[in-house]
Amino acid sequence: MAGELNHTGFSDALVILGAAGVVIPGFARFRISPVIGFILVGLLVGPAGLGSLVSQYPWLYYITISDAEAIAPFAELGIILLLFSIGLELSFRRLWSMRTQVFGVGAAELIISATLIGVALYLIGQGIGGAVGLGLALALSSTALVLPMVGTQSAVGRAAFSMLLFEDLALVPIIFLLGALAPTATDAGWVGLVDTLVKGGVTIVAMLILGRFVLPHIFSQAARTKSPEVFLAASLLVVIVSSLVTSLVGLSPIVGALLAGILIAETEYHGEVEVMTAPFKGLALGVFLITVGMSLDLRVIAANWSVLLMAVIGVVVVKTVVTGLLLRFAGASRGVALEAGVLMASPSETTLIVLTAAAAAQLILPSTAAFWQIVTAIGLTITPLLARIGHDVARRLEMAGSEEPAPMGEDGAQPAAVVIGFGRVGQMVCDLLKSHNQPFIVVESDADVVAAARRNGYPILFGDVSRAEMLDKLRLGHARALILTMDDPVLSIRVTRRVRGWVPDLPIIARARDTDHAAELYKAGASDAVPETLESSLQLAETALVDLGVAMGPVIASIHQMREDLREGIKEAADLDTAPKLRKLRAEDA
Template sequence: MTEGIEPTSMLSDALVILGAAGLVIPLFARFRITPVIGFILIGVAVGPFGLGRLVPEVPWLGYVTIAHAEALEPFAEFGIVLLLFGIGLELSFKRLAAMRSLIFRMGPMELFGSAALIALGLMALGNSPPTALALGLALSLSSTALVLRIVRADTQVGRTALGTLLFEDIAIVPIIFLLGAMGRGDQTTDLHTFLTTLGTGALVVAVLILFGRTLLPYLFAQAARTKSSEIFLAASLLVVIAASLATAAVGLSPIVGALVAGLMIAETEFHGEVEGMIDPFKGLALGVFLITIGMSLNLEVLWQRTWDISVALALVLVIKAAVTSAILRLGGLRTAPAIEAGVLLASPSETTLIVLTSAVSVNLINPDAAQFWQIVTALGLTITPLLARLGRKVASRISSGDDGMIDDGDGPRVIIVGAGRVGRLVADMLVTHERSYVAVDADADLTERARRMGYLAIFGDAGRADVLRRLGVERAPAVVLTMDQPVLAERLVAKLRDEFPELLIVARARDVAHAASLYRAGASHAVPETLEASLQLSEAVLTDIGVAMGPVIASIHEKRDEFRVEIEREGALDYRPKLRTGPTGD
């Protein structure tokens, strides 16, 4: 009976994927290994070149392996579609217009500059010009799916990456048509077909935008009135799938339609609700895509050609990082974010695999060479999170050198985390009372703006221990957290309290509940924005209607103390952190 066991393919594949998401990935997280690498390694292990090849000898392995990678490809493609839909939700037509220089000036220079250098190198190694150009265009693409999961789109590096990646996504269709025109087989294409597809695609996108602006608010309003999350989710998926199918039907990539759908919904008041509902599906579908990348790694070929593959990958990474960094620097970006973005965008892309397949179909690349470069691409995708870390570390070193990080000889000063409006106000008060400070912010734009206004601000991620230590946190009278990111603030408070038990930590809280959470994490003081705004309003009205200033201030202080006791009680504090008695300002 054992020989007759034939596991149901769909169910066994679902078992592997959900097992990876629910069991294995948390294990990787425990050891601080990014889920991106985790999913890819799982794909290697359970794919046809891993345990899957043992299924004929050990049939029960069929229940925990995926023997047919092509069965997952539709789900992987849907993951990319949902990812681009999510990116569109975070944008708007106004913001996209503001990024036109990055998209249509920096994007082409980065893509074609990298492609030209890679193609020249391949020609020097003996490849024909058409083959070298096809490989150069394929390898010069960068991973939208991974990069935008690693870096936030609201940072300078994130915006820069988004601009170049959007151009690359738009350029995929012209690249595939170009390869078809250069092809040496039967599947060539001509200029008329190319121009017809672009014209039809532009018309479809215009129609989608027109219908989206007129019909989507009505559609989502009706879905919202049902008070059914299932119907709201169905409406969201209907929009993204319909838009993707519309662009795919005229020869454009489905991800173009997904991006347009996201942009259209971003213009409505329902975009936040849609984003929250789509996010879990987006993450799981992206995991499926990453598993398929791991499954494409032929371990036997990788073992036999380890040196060749390593050298090829290293050259691609160096060329792309150097070209991208140089172009962004010449375009006006500061050195640190330009290098960080260049290193982040150095890996090949999931769309590289699509372009390689197209090149094989028109005989520009032979199948053996395509398999070699597919392995290079898969390895590049695997190390993308490591490249992101390397880029941040290099940018931090450059910023610390340029911005004057303090050395061991400097005296103690208050560290302000956040160089925005609240952080600058705290700095003003410290200067008024002759106290030293330094502000640190991971947003290069905010840091640059603060420096132009005369504040002592540096670029750096305060969540990293090495940044705060270089700022002298062990000698600091206090650390003031001013960022409007509740979860990040709680994590940083807990981390600081664990490493520095006597440190005075003052944190900005969104409301009373958040203040209680900050106290539980170990904050010395947590100041709710809503409370302080209410007290200031009360002070203004009382003084304006004739109440003496002295009693008003006394009552404000009394009410503030009452709320503080209430917050501490609500937080159910396990302990009160020992306060440091050094100079902390007036």
């Protein structure tokens, strides 16, 4: 019997690893989220898919997962590692700065969404206890899917993270609350809830204090061994111990994992820990998504599609509206509020935990729990689609609602410098122009960049300068200067040549990759071309000379002189047409 069980586990492991090896690169090639791929694999190889045919075709046993419950612990490990990696991106200062969003917007989003969903279910016949349990379960959103899509650094990511963090903290109190509401519960249920909250609070404070002193010592010892295996073992040990401690006092293990990540983020070893644990996080998260796919049964969905569709739409609409309005009330832009609202609209992996707790407390029937588990699985499956829709609609909303700078040459429009490209270099140029009170207009072809720049107050136009009609629209005859910052050598030469033919006296300052590219830009008509390689070399030399004790004045003078000499040399090379790369670029342009 033991050999059979081991063989079953080995077969399931092979299926999971094979799925990861096929899904991740395969879907990435077509720019499709691997989330959908893992869920589809779970649906295909799970008990409701090919696994149901094993009795007829025994060979399917080796490519299907026969025991969905056996891989559930690995799915939970994936969520724990995910929360740990999120904690690595945080700091105590950042958490403190987010306290209003977490306990303000986060708490309001959960309570209001749960109340509206619960009231709706009560009105259609669900009991009070069941309505409370279902409302709280369906109001939760997926940390495992949302944060990997948007991160925690963007405006949408920060808004989503603040709400998800409160939901993760509230998970265990919710479960205890459902136990206290059970028909067979006594006053001891409420006492247990309060006891858990007190113990949990004391434990968290103790972990925060102890971790600040113990973790640096642990990782310094692991680093001295110069063994990646020891360092990885120390990282996983910290995660596991932290999760076990919070579990022992009644809190969720994901709270312990998050705390472990935050504590390690305060040490100098957080970057190495993040790199070490990243592969495990991705694989374990894939296992979780496969288990979600296994919970879908297409035959049940087909038989009840209309009711399931209304349930999914109802939950998504309520959570989108509540989240979006709360974020707008908190000061978020329309685009951020809409995108975050749609992104948070689906139920969560923790919804399944709360549904199980509600059924165990006899607040809902097992059949009701099974129905909403299917709704949750469908919601998790469509989360990437909702994220894409929310992002596209929010981008259009930001573009339509933001003010476009007036074209040059119109009455009242001030002559300005035109900056083409708003990447890393372009934004730095614009910031310097702004700091010196020089008017400018930016042109960028990435709609997401345009929307973000308009939110931050930059005068930016959406357009593709590779099209001649877009250059005409800019009315460069009224511009003070043209600054090309895009990282496309062929396009920068093409634009320079076209504009110089139309506006002979316009100053054109262009970013160049190297001296050969700069020479070609001079030939095309650029007033100045700045090679990146040249400037980095001059800055390196300047810093080295100053650190060696040479006075700043002579250093700056010599650097300026060398820059002028090199610039003249590049112009001469352009006149002589000796560089072989120049002919190649000209041929590509033709």
